[in-house]
Amino acid sequence: MSSSGALLEPHQIVDRELSWLDFNTRVLELAEDESLPLLERVRFLSIFSSNLDDFFMIRAASVKLKVESGATYTNAAGFPPSELLDEIFTRASSLVERQSRCLHELIIPRLSLENIHIVHWDELTEVEREHLNQIFHEQIFPVLTPLAVDPSHPFPYISGLSLSLAVIVKHPDTAEEFFARVKVPNVISRFISTHAVHKTRFIPLEDIIAAHLDELFPGMLIEDYYSFRLTRNEDLDIEEEDIENILETMEQELLRRKFGPPVRLEVDVDIKNELLERLISELEITHRDVVKYRGPLDLTGLNVIADLDRPDLRYPPHRSQMPPGLQSSEDLEPDEFFNLIRNSEVLLHHPYESFTSSVVRFIETAAIDPKVLAIKQTLYRTSGDSPIMEALIEAAQAGKQVLAVVEIRARFDELANVRWARKLEEAGVHVVYGLMGLKTHAKLSLVVRQEADGLRRYCHVGTGNYNPRTARLYEDLGILSSDPVLCNDLSRLFNQLSGFVSDIEFKRLIVAPKSLRSSLLEKIEREIKNAEANLPARIRFKLNSLLDEHFVAALYRASQAGVRVEIFVRGICAIKPGMPLLSKNVTVRSFLGRFLEHSRIYHFHNAGEDEYWIGSADLMNRNLDRRIETLIRVDQPEHKNSISGLLDLYGNDQVKHWEMDNGGAWRRKTHSENGEPFIDIQERLIEVVRGRSK
Numbered sequence: 255m256s257s258s259g260a261l262l263e264p265h266q267i268v269d270r271e272l273s274w275l276d277f278n279t280r281v282l283e284l285a286e287d288e289s290l291p292l293l294e295r296v297r298f299l300s301i302f303s304s305n306l307d308d309f310f311m312i313r314a315a316s317v318k319l320k321v322e323s324g325a326t327y328t329n330a331a332g333f334p335p336s337e338l339l340d341e342i343f344t345r346a347s348s349l350v351e352r353q354s355r356c357l358h359e360l361i362i363p364r365l366s367l368e369n370i371h372i373v374h375w376d377e378l379t380e381v382e383r384e385h386l387n388q389i390f391h392e393q394i395f396p397v398l399t400p401l402a403v404d405p406s407h408p409f410p411y412i413s414g415l416s417l418s419l420a421v422i423v424k425h426p427d428t429a430e431e432f433f434a435r436v437k438v439p440n441v442i443s444r445f446i447s448t449h450a451v452h453k454t455r456f457i458p459l460e461d462i463i464a465a466h467l468d469e470l471f472p473g474m475l476i477e478d479y480y481s482f483r484l485t486r487n488e489d490l491d492i493e494e495e496d497i498e499n500i501l502e503t504m505e506q507e508l509l510r511r512k513f514g515p516p517v518r519l520e521v522d523v524d525i526k527n528e529l530l531e532r533l534i535s536e537l538e539i540t541h542r543d544v545v546k547y548r549g550p551l552d553l554t555g556l557n558v559i560a561d562l563d564r565p566d567l568r569y570p571p572h573r574s575q576m577p578p579g580l581q582s583s584e585d586l587e588p589d590e591f592f593n594l595i596r597n598s599e600v601l602l603h604h605p606y607e608s609f610t611s612s613v614v615r616f617i618e619t620a621a622i623d624p625k626v627l628a629i630k631q632t633l634y635r636t637s638g639d640s641p642i643m644e645a646l647i648e649a650a651q652a653g654k655q656v657l658a659v660v661e662i663r664a665r666f667d668e669l670a671n672v673r674w675a676r677k678l679e680e681a682g683v684h685v686v687y688g689l690m691g692l693k694t695h696a697k698l699s700l701v702v703r704q705e706a707d708g709l710r711r712y713c714h715v716g717t718g719n720y721n722p723r724t725a726r727l728y729e730d731l732g733i734l735s736s737d738p739v740l741c742n743d744l745s746r747l748f749n750q751l752s753g754f755v756s757d758i759e760f761k762r763l764i765v766a767p768k769s770l771r772s773s774l775l776e777k778i779e780r781e782i783k784n785a786e787a788n789l790p791a792r793i794r795f796k797l798n799s800l801l802d803e804h805f806v807a808a809l810y811r812a813s814q815a816g817v818r819v820e821i822f823v824r825g826i827c828a829i830k831p832g833m834p835l836l837s838k839n840v841t842v843r844s845f846l847g848r849f850l851e852h853s854r855i856y857h858f859h860n861a862g863e864d865e866y867w868i869g870s871a872d873l874m875n876r877n878l879d880r881r882i883e884t885l886i887r888v889d890q891p892e893h894k895n896s897i898s899g900l901l902d903l904y905g906n907d908q909v910k911h912w913e914m915d916n917g918g919a920w921r922r923k924t925h926s927e928n929g930e931p932f933i934d935i936q937e938r939l940i941e942v943v944r945g946r947s948k
Contacts (some may be wrong), residue, residue, distance in 0.1 A: 259946035261803045262333025266810070266836065268828045270340060271313050272331075275345050276920055277363035277825040278305045280846050280912055282349060283922060286356050292364050293567040294848070297560035299361065302353055303553040306346065307415060307485065315517045318543075319458065321856040329805055331828075342454040342543065350520075354547045370559065370565060373456040378457070381446040386457065390466050394442060398463065403433045403477040410435050410535040414486030419460060420529055421467060423474040423770065428657045433479060435534065436463060436470060436514050439469050444555020456559060458550040469654050482533060483551045504693035504705045514758045519843065521548045529659060569848050574726070575943050579602070580734075591615070594702060595712055595734050598801045601893040602732040604718065605849060606943040609725035610641075613699075616714055616734060619640050620701040621649035626656035627709075628702040632694055635719040636674070642720050643674055647681040653857045655702075656683045659751050661694045689882065692767065694751060696753035696870050696884040697732075700744045711741035715763075715886045717853040717868055728852040729936070731868045733893075737762070740886065751882065759835055766871055766883035771804070774873075775883075776866070778808045785816040785859045793819045793861035793903050798806075798852065799826040799872040813839040822904045824851045826874075831915035845904065847936045857901060866897045909935045 256862050268276075284290060285298035320335035328334050333341070366645045378386070388761040400421075401410040412418060417438040424431050443887050445456040460481055465474045514719055516539045521530060523546045532673040534541065565571070594600070595616075604613050618641065623787060636643060650656040656686075656762045662671045681687045687694075699715040702709060718730030735741070737900050743763040750758055758765075763774045778793065785791035793812060800806070806829045809819050819840040821829065845851050856867040869878045869885035888894050903909065910932045912920045 255361070259328075259806045260886050262330060264330065266805060266830065266833070267331050268329035268830060269329065269333055269338065269805065270826055270828065271309075271317065271342055271917075272827060273826045274313060275349065277844070278302055278309070279349060280844060280920065280922070281305060282353055282356065283932060284358060284846060285353070288360070289924075292368060293560045293562060293564060293569050294569055296361060296365075296556050299353060299357060300338050300425060300556040301551050301559060302349075302351075303556075304348070307554065310346075310485045310518045311414065311488040312894060313688070314339070314346075315489055317342065318515075318517055319487070323395075324919075338518065344541050345546070346518075347547075350545055350547045353553070355365075357553065357859055358548065362887065365559075368564070369454050370564075372445070372559075373455055373457050374458065377453050378448060380456070384715040385464075386446065386448060386449055386462055389446065390462055391452055394459070394462060395440070395466070396435060397441065397471065401437075401810070406718070412484045412516075412537065413437075414484060414488055415552075416440065417460060417481060417483045419463060419467075420525075420533065421479045422477040422529065423469070424473050424477050426473070426475055429856070429901070432474075433529075434471065436464060436467070443558050444552070445558050453562075454924070455799040460550070470495060478526065478529075480522050480529060481549055481551050482522075482525070483520040484516055484537060485520070487517055489514075500572065503791075513561070517543065518542055518545060519556055519686065520547070520551050522551065523547055534751045544581070547942070572848075574605050574611075575946070577603075577607040577612050578946070588619050588625065591619050592623075592712060592736075596710070596736045596792055599737060599890050600734040601888075601890070601896060602716070602734065603853075603896075603939075603943070604724050604728065604730045606729075606733070606939050610722055612734065613714055613716070613720070613725075613732060614641050614645075614722055616701070617699060617720075618645045619655070620703075620712075621652070623644040625704045626654060627704055628700075630657040630659075630698075630700040630744075631720070632659045632661070632696050632698045632751075632767050633674070633720060634661045634693075634695055635671075635724070636721045637723040638670060640674075640720070643678070646678065646683055650678075650682040654754070657748060657752055658683050658685050659694050659748070660685055660687060662687060670942065677700045677734045682725070689751065690883050691840045692880060693876075693884040694780065695877065696747075696765075696882050698744055698747070698884065698899070702746060711737060711738070711745065712736045713741050714742050715744070715869070715884065715938055723784055724850075727849055729849045729898075731855070733868070733888070739890075747884070752781040762887050763891070764869075764887075765881045766828060766877060766881055770883055770885065771802075771878040771891055774856065775804065775808055777856075777860075778805075778812055781817045781858055782812050782815040785812070789861045790856075791815075791817040791861070793817055794822070794851060794855070794857040794905070795820070795873070796851075796855040796901065796904060797872045798824045799874050801828045802872045802878060803828070803873075805873045810836050811838060813837045820901075822851075824829075827914065830916055830918050831914055837916070843904065844912040844914075844920065845910075845935060846912075847910075847934065849936050853883075855897060855901065857898070864894060864898070866894050868897070903938065906933070909938070911935075 258903045281302045282296055285295045294551055314794055317339045318334055320474040321339050325335050343584055403409050421434045422431055423434055442459055443744040444459055446459055448455040448457055464479055468929030470483045516537050519539055577600055579598050622627050646656050662675055675685050699714040713733050714732055718728050737821055740762045743760045746758045764770050781791040781793055809829055821842045827842055831837050831842045854869055858865045867885040868887040871883035877883050910924050912918050912922050
């Protein structure tokens with residue numbers, strides 16, 4: 255390891271930001287994959303754009319702030335801030351250009367073959383122009399606000415992620431040129447159908463506006479126009495120790511976020527240099543912050559095309575199945591439903607198994623059951639029309655004790671969570687915001703029920719959010735249980751979140767920040783000692799991100815001791831596999847596809863006494879030290895077998911995956927050496943669960 259006092263040498267770790275860009279590259283590769291259904295490839299292009307927006311608003315913005323503050327220290331991967339920011343923009347520009355080529359050279363020609371077209375104004379028929387003229391005058395023109403820039407009109411404020419037209423107009427008498435900005439409204443669909451009935455041809459909204467610029471600037475000559483899009487720093491920075499009311503402070507901070515400093519300027523590749531120089535000057539950015547590519551800019555709006563009713567161009571329909579243990583729960587009374595959980599702990603795997611018929615039903619049944627006295631719930635992200643929120647409100651209005659631990663600092667869901675918190679409070683729900691300085695990321699529900707033999711508690715612990723919408727797209731695990739040991743753990747944890755409890759020991763849970771880091775590191779060390787004693791030793795982690803240096807170093811030590819280490823990661827991964835003398839026993843794989851891999855599993859062989867833990871925590875500093883996170887030990891033998899089989903499938907050499915090499919580069923593997931296609935792991939799981947249900 256490092257001789258300089260650091261845990262690792264720079265060459266032994268992959269930089270966080272560059273690893274994230276590698277992850278989004280894998281998303282782009284799905285858009286380029288001609289074996290996937292065409293409209294799903296369109297959706298992956300949209301996801302790629304949305305991901306990159308988030309990256310620049312938060313991660314690149316953070317690096318840029320370090321540069322502007324004069325920071326020169328190197329990070330763990332050996333990058334000083336300025337050098338890292340240069341590398342970010344170099345790679346991001348290359349990726350965006352690749353995305354543009356994918357759209358224009360791969361996607362648009364294939365869409366045309368399927369009679370789906372993305373067109374420009376000069377390609378329209380007269381009928382289409384008449385239709386779009388009507389749309390412009392009735393729906394678009396009323397919400398446009400052209401903003402001139404002259405001595406009496408200063409350069410307008412450009413909001414983050416807003417698409418704009420930079421317009422050069424000339425006075426017909428004096429020939430004097432003026433600059434104006436027209437914001438492309440985000441309240442109107444990004445791509446507009448060119449026909450009222452035959453919705454197979456689409457035109458970017460800015461093209462319609464550009465064709466009518468003379469109506470926005472009557473009497474002036476339109477000399478030129480170009481699209482541009484600005485990204486601002488939208489991270490929140492709240493010093494909780496200095497505030498009195500976190501809800502009010504969050505509301506104020508959300509307003510301030512709209513005015514964050516610029517981070518990135520996207521422009522059309524053909525923009526005139528003098529206009530670009532003006533934008534750079536007015537927005538107070540540098541040439542490094544500019545990303546040029548062939549339009550249309552902002553492909554997040556491609557979802558309107560991805561959502562077209564063309565089943566032949568989409569993934570086959572998927573219907574979640576009832577989980578084993580709940581298959582006989584249709585139309586049961588509350589007594590009968592809770593008896594199913596009381597008789598046998600239920601392992602859930604979404605979206606292969608229904609979230610609505612299990613988790614949502616658990617909360618809704620508790621809300622209407624007269625025997626339920628109390629419901630306690632953590633809420634990190636949820637949908638705008640959440641049935642879980644409505645159930646909590648209904649329960650409170652019925653006189654039950656309801657506690658909601660609402661995380662109003664959940665990034666990009668802050669405003670929605672603030673609104674839900676207000677609504678819950680108005681209904682009589684006890685709303686708390688967790689512990690000072692810590693985000694509550696754990697996924698927990700607890701129900702207290704009066705039964706014939708006394709009070710009994712029921713609970714749900716999961717790896718994903720209580721969001722019925724994303725539960726159809728996110729792969730997650732969960733457990734429904736009435737185990738007294740587990741329910742007592744949850745009772746104590748909820749008391750800590752809502753009250754003044756500082757020192758709690760748990761039996762089936764590991765909880766961050768108190769013990770998660772130390773417990774997992776101890777389990778890695780146990781595998782090392784077993785390997786050194788010639789006992790079987792193995793570690794398998796499935797997670798979203800592996801970044802924490804202590805864990806990278808510990809897993810390197812495990813590899814050196816002979817422990818077989820398998821990492822299945824969706825996003826960021828700092829560890830490098832296959833390095834001689836350091837990580838030759840480490841393999842790193844990534845899986846992306848139809849569903850977003852979101853579950854976290856920690857498996858330790860433990861000399862044959864296998865331990866499986868599932869929960870909310872990734873191996874990142876924020877999860878381990880700055881959040882309330884939980885892992886639950888899986889105890890039922892059949893559930894341990896199920897999770898072991900799941901990990902075996904992820905480790906199977908015959909499934910499609912990306913594999914990292916010892917230099918940190920990723921390579922996609924889709925076929926065997928003789929050309930046989932590998933299995934799509936998510937399609938296989940759909941088949942397995944569907945077959946089991948039958």
